[in-house]
Amino acid sequence: MIKRIGARTIGFEEMPTIIGYASVAGKKESEGPLGDCFDKLIFDSYDGLDTYEQAESQFQTEAVSLALEKSGVTADEVDYIFAGDLLNQCVGSSFGLLDFNIPYLGQYGACSTMAQGLIMASVFVESGAANIAMCVTSSHFCSAERQYRFPLEYGGVRTPTAQWTVTGAGSCVLRNDKKGPCVAKATVGRIVDLGVKDANNMGAAMAPAAAQTLKDYFVDTHTSPDDYDLILTGDLGEVGSLSLYDLLSIDGYDIKEKHNDCGLMIFDRKKQDVHAGGSGCGCAGSVFCSKILNEVKSGTLNNILFMATGALMSPTTSWQGSSIPSIAHLLNIRFR
Amino acid sequence: MIKRIGARTIGFEEMPTIIGYASVAGKKESEGPLGDCFDKLIFDSYDGLDTYEQAESQFQTEAVSLALEKSGVTADEVDYIFAGDLLNQCVGSSFGLLDFNIPYLGQYGACSTMAQGLIMASVFVESGAANIAMCVTSSHFCSAERQYRFPLEYGGVRTPTAQWTVTGAGSCVLRNDKKGPCVAKATVGRIVDLGVKDANNMGAAMAPAAAQTLKDYFVDTHTSPDDYDLILTGDLGEVGSLSLYDLLSIDGYDIKEKHNDCGLMIFDRKKQDVHAGGSGCGCAGSVFCSKILNEVKSGTLNNILFMATGALMSPTTSWQGSSIPSIAHLLNIRFR
Numbered sequence: 001m002i003k004r005i006g007a008r009t010i011g012f013e014e015m016p017t018i019i020g021y022a023s024v025a026g027k028k029e030s031e032g033p034l035g036d037c038f039d040k041l042i043f044d045s046y047d048g049l050d051t052y053e054q055a056e057s058q059f060q061t062e063a064v065s066l067a068l069e070k071s072g073v074t075a076d077e078v079d080y081i082f083a084g085d086l087l088n089q090c091v092g093s094s095f096g097l098l099d100f101n102i103p104y105l106g107q108y109g110a111c112s113t114m115a116q117g118l119i120m121a122s123v124f125v126e127s128g129a130a131n132i133a134m135c136v137t138s139s140h141f142c143s144a145e146r147q148y149r150f151p152l153e154y155g156g157v158r159t160p161t162a163q164w165t166v167t168g169a170g171s172c173v174l175r176n177d178k179k180g181p182c183v184a185k186a187t188v189g190r191i192v193d194l195g196v197k198d199a200n201n202m203g204a205a206m207a208p209a210a211a212q213t214l215k216d217y218f219v220d221t222h223t224s225p226d227d228y229d230l231i232l233t234g235d236l237g238e239v240g241s242l243s244l245y246d247l248l249s250i251d252g253y254d255i256k257e258k259h260n261d262c263g264l265m266i267f268d269r270k271k272q273d274v275h276a277g278g279s280g281c282g283c284a285g286s287v288f289c290s291k292i293l294n295e296v297k298s299g300t301l302n303n304i305l306f307m308a309t310g311a312l313m314s315p316t317t318s319w320q321g322s323s324i325p326s327i328a329h330l331l332n333i334r335f336r
Numbered sequence: 337m338i339k340r341i342g343a344r345t346i347g348f349e350e351m352p353t354i355i356g357y358a359s360v361a362g363k364k365e366s367e368g369p370l371g372d373c374f375d376k377l378i379f380d381s382y383d384g385l386d387t388y389e390q391a392e393s394q395f396q397t398e399a400v401s402l403a404l405e406k407s408g409v410t411a412d413e414v415d416y417i418f419a420g421d422l423l424n425q426c427v428g429s430s431f432g433l434l435d436f437n438i439p440y441l442g443q444y445g446a447c448s449t450m451a452q453g454l455i456m457a458s459v460f461v462e463s464g465a466a467n468i469a470m471c472v473t474s475s476h477f478c479s480a481e482r483q484y485r486f487p488l489e490y491g492g493v494r495t496p497t498a499q500w501t502v503t504g505a506g507s508c509v510l511r512n513d514k515k516g517p518c519v520a521k522a523t524v525g526r527i528v529d530l531g532v533k534d535a536n537n538m539g540a541a542m543a544p545a546a547a548q549t550l551k552d553y554f555v556d557t558h559t560s561p562d563d564y565d566l567i568l569t570g571d572l573g574e575v576g577s578l579s580l581y582d583l584l585s586i587d588g589y590d591i592k593e594k595h596n597d598c599g600l601m602i603f604d605r606k607k608q609d610v611h612a613g614g615s616g617c618g619c620a621g622s623v624f625c626s627k628i629l630n631e632v633k634s635g636t637l638n639n640i641l642f643m644a645t646g647a648l649m650s651p652t653t654s655w656q657g658s659s660i661p662s663i664a665h666l667l668n669i670r671f672r
Contacts (some may be wrong), residue, residue: 312430
């Protein structure tokens with residue numbers, strides 16, 4: 001049963017279990033601090049195919065195949081898959097999932113998609129709509145750069161606040177089960193827009209959404225940062241993380257000791273020239289579905305908050321001078 | 337409670353009720369056969385704003401405001417809104433819904449988004465995750481043409497199989513209630529790709545997905561076309577509807593007598609130069625949330641199937657020579 005907690009949080013009585021998960025990552029990610037954590041490393045930006053977009057689709061195919069394999073579940077047994085990515089019209093998902101023949105519900109939450117898909121899969125499993133549900137998301141540095149910024153051949157200089165789109169994917173399989181990492185609560189975000197217009201500073205644009213959702217969750221559940229082993233954000237990077245601390249301090253919350261960010265974990269910012277950190281759906285996707293779930297599964301982390309943030313703009317709206325609305329979705333993940 | 341029926345259909349015991357709905361439509365749509373059915377007509381392509389994209393966002397704002405008003409519900413009371421559109425990164429939704437401050441879950445189902453959002457809202461209401469949930473979708477001829485085809489100024493000639501993107505939006509408010517149009521069952525589609533590559537013949541690309549989902553539903557529920565007052569597809573248009581008849585006839589289903597298509601209903605094809613019919617998220621959205629729900633609410637239609645189809649391609653994948661994967665999501669809507 002799903003219970004509403006406070007104004008905007010839901011609680012899952014059965015707590016759907018993440019029975020399997022997998023991550024794939026690219027060459028640069030393999031050279032970072034988490035290089036040993038990913039299930040599969042793909043060194044070729046084209047992944048043996050003709051275009052970056054096809055490669056990104058194949059990342060989703062690989063992540064889903066591995067997550068199924070690690071769960072001991074076949075695609076036929078999966079009732080729904082929730083998927084999305086940064087490519088226009090989410091083609092990373094639609095082409096990448098074609099051959100699995102699983103009922104498909106496309107999600108668009110920008111870089112918050114990993115959290116959004118997990119919430120969806122949890123609601124469908126807990127409600128009985130699904131026995132088994134999956135989620136997957138991806139991003140690819142090369143396909144994102146040419147769609148959102150410049151063709152790689154142009155060699156554009158990046159600003160210090162810019163983040164580096166992660167080449168990677170993450171996927172989870174959920175079912176009601178007695179043991180393993182499970183989803184206890186979730187808070188869906190509201191769209192926030194404090195007027196940031198700099199498409200090269202996504203961290204600043206997304207921090208207000210992260211602050212709002214986290215506050216919503218703490219208020220609804222009567223908990224505080226001290227109650228959790230880790231508060232993990234998706235890809236705020238250096239600038240966004242500092243903004244989040246500032247915004248939360250206004251309301252008296254201090255998360256510094258408990259906080260980490262997938263965008264800060266996946267690269268070594270001193271050595272890897274990624275400026276403010278990693279970003280993209282595949283950032284939260286690949287980090288959550290590797291190191292983080294490994295540590296929850298082993299019992300090292302018992303009770304965490306995973307909150308992925310998304311910038312809901314498009315290049316068209318940026319060119320038209322619009323600001324960047326953002327969102328953040330949060331899950332409370334526990335080990336049992 | 338949600339019950340699984342057969343392999344891919346779910347049944348809602350409480351049957352979430354559509355307590356309010358609204359549609360907005362543009363000038364060309366106002367001149368068509370359904371011109372009198374829409375809640376609001378917008379004759380200015382810019383809707384008083386600076387860009388077509390801003391106008392499309394405002395269509396969603398208007399549709400949601402009207403649906404709330406007609407339901408007697410305030411935005412504060414809505415627990416979730418499920419929304420999406422055809423614009424890159426679904427900016428019609430993120431900008432259009434910003435001011436409502438409703439927890440937001442972005443959906444991408446291309447032209448199937450109205451059906452997808454309705455399924456999501458139904459699952460969330462039935463499961464107790466939401467007391468009240470909404471969905472909304474939109475499309476705009478001018479923003480779609482320049483994103484998917486040519487700038488309007490170019491004056492490109494359209495092929496006979498091309499469809500005309502509807503300028504409009506539709507929105508529904510769902511809650512558990514005793515009376516009104518309600519959602520009884522739903523079947524989420526699987527991605528289908530029979531190799532159609534012609535982006536000017538979306539009807540042909542989407543018909544196989546429609547045939548598959550409809551067959552899934554009939555098999556799961558042990559029903560046939562005769563059991564329904566109407567089988568309504570989203571925007572297959574003339575070419576896609578004929579393809580659907582052919583594909584279903586292989587399995588012995590004949591839906592001709594019961595079938596209609598939002599893309600064939602919204603325009604007068606003899607007078608309005610729309611070639612194969614209307615299309616776009618706003619096609620199924622505005623037709624379903626006007627004439628169709630009016631007739632269900634009045635008891636004229638008691639038991640219908642509403643199935644919206646979507647083509648999951650992007651201009652990039654078409655330019656790269658890829659085929660067009662498609663999907664169709666179905667709902668069984670009843671009057672009580």
